[in-house]
Amino acid sequence: MNAGIRIENLSKKYGNVQALKSINLDINSGELFGLIGPDGAGKTTLFRLLATLLLPDVGSAQMCDIDIVGGYKQIRNLLGYMPGKFSLYQDLSVIENLEFFATVFDTRIEDNMDMIHDIWVQIEPFKDRLAGNLSGGMKQKLALCCALIHQPKVLLLDEPTTGVDAVSRSEFWQMLKSLKSKGITIVVATPYMDEANLCERVALIKDGEILQVNTPQEIVGQFERNLYTIKSEDNYQSLLDLREFEFTNSVFLFGQSLHYTDVRKEFSLEEVNSYLKHKGRLHLEIEQIKPGIEDCFMALSTKNDGHE
Amino acid sequence: MDMNSDVKVIKVKNLCKKFGDFTANDNLSFEVSKGEIFGFLGANGAGKTTAIKILCGLSYPSSGEISVAGFDVYKQREQLKRNIGYMSQKFSLYEDLTVFENIRFYGGIYGLSKEVIHSKADDLLKKLDLQHARNKRISSLPLGWKQKLAFSVAIFHDPEIVFLDEPTGGVDPVTRRQFWDLIYEASRQGITIFVTTHYMDEAEYCDRVSIMVDGKIEALDTPAKLKEDFNAEDMDQVFLALARKAINIE
């Protein structure tokens, strides 16, 4: 069965706000696909359209070759959906939540154990605890179990890792990888740029528009300029200094250093070095590095802003 | 933070906070210097929020000696509150008031005169390039602007220390950096920054970082030193190493 998603020219408007602007996107069957963008980019709107919760203003989309508007009833049987907030019943226990969602889909937990087994073993020790008393990471795992209980073909996860600590986040991605091996198409929305590398392909999305769709490697490979990291004894001062520098294309704080691009294709690093030295910076270290997804996102989004 | 680094604006010694049998903060001790950017990290439920509430004078510790901005958290809570600023991702500005009405309201809370509020508001809006939005409702602004404005409002009364509770959650990477620009600038003016975040790269922007695990501070140093100690490439690995340890103990 083709469990892919095809999105054509999809637009959605709320009042005066254009939440999605003519989105075109193809997600392959069995793919682990990332939708990367900040809050307000339109990720949730896109998910709700795909989950048949909203109707598009313009455009169309098919999931498993079924139209999301006309075939919403069929899609609802094939879809596992985890909304932004972990939508669990806080006053029901872990097992009661799971049982409820199983009956909603007219199935039983036992019949689907193979699907959720790996995740279930992690929360089983707490099965009689009320969902409201679980930690963020545990809630997230339970919500995932509930979304998988009817063996969906497509899984839509809206910011499953937001507000969850780093350990739970990395465990969560491990689970998604093992789910992928079962042939489910997984679409994950996340505001964390670093999670892009865990997906097979990603779409970078901002202000209702897709900036780019590709594998993380390709996106990084398409970075247009050479990227340099600059360290000094006072990074913030270097940042201010470089903003004044006539050849600066972009300069951003990045962890313990700055990421810098130059407007020129050919230039000598020594020039930048001596400029900063002249400004009084000490212990300068300048190196060329490979860009990350975040560099690409920022480059693409500032470029876009420039056009407007 | 250079020349002021010997002035300690936050002094915490043996802070303990218990809720019944549960120890939320287990014997915390640390100091924060004037103008320092202090990262306060920890997994969900590690006890960060509990500690921040105590430092802001919103709840009493079970035991320990704590002074913030030179004021004792037991006896001088009112003075303490007057000398700190607070901003969180959840609560920042009133959505149904305009930009200026919000500024005026917060200025008024801290007893600033009308003239001071007006002149400072003009400066602030100019700096943020928001003059055109002066009379717009907060709800009509993009998230990034709101966050920047919320921060500026939190330091509007020139507090000694500003507490930032996950200030950049969900904000796009460019805006996040603009936000950190503001933080650095405030720090240069001598305002101490006490910040929590889930973004590990932001931990690297801090002068020093503490990592809390299960109510205890398990690590406290500069990011560079922590990475060295844990033989890690970035703060993410440091954090994971510490947090995983906690889970294994459980």
Next chain:
Amino acid sequence: MNRFFGFLKKEFYHIFRDKRSMLILFGMPIVQIMLFGYVINTDLKDVKMAVLDHSKDEYTAEMINKITSSGYFQLIDNLESIDEADAVFRKGDVKLILVFEPDFGKKLIKDSKGSIQILTDASDPNMANLEVSYLQGILQNYNIEINKEKQMGTAIQAKSRMYFNSNLESVFMFVPGIMATILMLVSAMMTSISIAREKELGTMEILLVSPLNPLQIILGKVTPYLALSFINALVIVGMGYFVFGVPVLGSFVLLMAESILFIFLALSIGIFISTVAKSQQVAMMLSMFVLMLPTIILSGFIFPIRNMPLPLQVISNIIPPKWFIVILKNIMLKGVGFEYVWKETLILLAMTMGFIGLSLKKFKIRLQ
């Protein structure tokens, strides 16, 4: 069917685990009925009255005696002239003045007709109204009494409005009112809040995305409250009967059938509210202001409808509890059968159909 029972199970978990809803469900009816029965008892006792007797014959003397011996009224003053009335009321002690026309007794015998004027201090209009009603009740009884002895009927000009409640016990009137209020509260408010809660927590999104259809979701939400409301109706009637001795003169089955109809109506209003409200808070506010206040104020439960200004009297017709209260009073206190309440029943039925239709139309299969 499995799906439906799964849903029901979940709903009962919600209800039984939430102390607040348990309190509203089972504490409320008992507290309310006790409150109205005992505390806010507007029964009259020793209302201070004065008499201006222009006739001073045996009839007036006997009537005054009847009135004062009823325990409701206490005679503290005899006036000589109508001019004193104003001053007596201003002093504040006297709440009511009874004026007999000159030659009252003679006219009663000769013309079979005697006139009495009742003056009340209407600064508390409800009490004044109640006093007049009680007084008229007593006069009516007296009228019946004297007519027994005579061949030809006489008439004291006073109409009894308390005909169906001859003991004049106010708690009788409160039971139907409380019944309407509680059933409205439990059914409409609780369902609307419970649906709004799912929206607020985001679980509604998952339910909508699941293969459940709107009718299944609505039925699953409504059934537990239908059952609980029915139990409530039984509790209220039972408490009225056993604690306050309020009779059910008419058919008990009819009474319960009408109650179920009203519960259906309230539930459909609750669902309708939930289609409008996005959060529990909004649902609560809407239920409060759109349902509770009109139920209490405009349904005739506390304030008699006939005393309202005309616009409010007209509005009261669209308040569902008004019709339910009429039905309850008829069945419980008058003891009449379906042939006397079919009109009101039809109105409730039409309202129910209207709201169910509206809700089904508004209850979306999508979020927007």
